[in-house]
Amino acid sequence: MLTIALAKGRILDATALALASAGYPVPNDLAESRRLILEDDSRDVRYLLAKPVDVPAYVEHGAADLGIVGKDVLHEKQADVHELLDLRFGVCRLVVAGWPNTDVGAVKRVATKYPRFTTDYFRRMGRQIEVIDLQGSVELAPLIGLADCIVDLVETGRTLAENGLTPLAELGTVSARLVANRRSYQLRATEVDAFVEALRQRSGGAAS
Numbered sequence: 530m531l532t533i534a535l536a537k538g539r540i541l542d543a544t545a546l547a548l549a550s551a552g553y554p555v556p557n558d559l560a561e562s563r564r565l566i567l568e569d570d571s572r573d574v575r576y577l578l579a580k581p582v583d584v585p586a587y588v589e590h591g592a593a594d595l596g597i598v599g600k601d602v603l604h605e606k607q608a609d610v611h612e613l614l615d616l617r618f619g620v621c622r623l624v625v626a627g628w629p630n631t632d633v634g635a636v637k638r639v640a641t642k643y644p645r646f647t648t649d650y651f652r653r654m655g656r657q658i659e660v661i662d663l664q665g666s667v668e669l670a671p672l673i674g675l676a677d678c679i680v681d682l683v684e685t686g687r688t689l690a691e692n693g694l695t696p697l698a699e700l701g702t703v704s705a706r707l708v709a710n711r712r713s714y715q716l717r718a719t720e721v722d723a724f725v726e727a728l729r730q731r732s733g734g735a736a737s
């Protein structure tokens with residue numbers, strides 16, 4: 530049985546759609562369900578429902594053979610996994626954002642869930658900043674003066690707009706990726722390849 534770790538939250542609905550179109554349907558109530566392991570005996574797969582930031586660890590350590598998770602998390606966690614496909618959903622921009630009049634070149638404190646992206650970006654600008662490492666609702670930080678700006682994902686732009694904030698600079702775009710445990714990729718090549726091919730052909734994924 531192949532074990533596949535899925536990221537709960539933002540990309541779960543799109544993940545379920547991609548799996549269904551690849552011939553691996555998952556229950557409709559996946560997002561609402563409290564179950565953490567779902568088995569599909571007829572297709573010989575089971576799914577682990579994990580927090581996005583934990584998916585790379587499940588795959589790296591072999592608790593899952595495969596995982597579907599955002600590139601933002603993969604980059605941030607630097608897990609030793611094999612990245613197989615860009616699934617082309619869950620596309621978001623990673624931006625510096627803040628009050629409209631903020632000078633990005635002069636900020637000192639930056640709040641983010643992405644300390645690695647943030648430090649790298651400001652280092653490339655030749656700036657040393659203090660990173661305030663938060664776990665969510667990062668937009669709060671500039672609103673209450675905890676940070677001068679944030680580095681965060683923007684999908685629709687609603688969260689920024691509804692809080693009077695605006696994108697100030699773009700670091701890049703991210704999307705969902707299919708990753709494999711390195712050992713599973715070698716030892717279970719036939720099963721892994723069948724799954725990868727199904728996703729590639731039916732969901733339009735591309736080698737990443």
Ligand code: PRP
Nearest residue numbers: 665666667681682683684685686687688
């Ligand atoms: C993400 C991101 C932004 C928001 C952007 O947070 O960190 O806060 O979504 O989406 P939008 O542009 O469509 O408004 P998420 O919903 O993953 O939750 P979090 O704040 O708890 O991290």
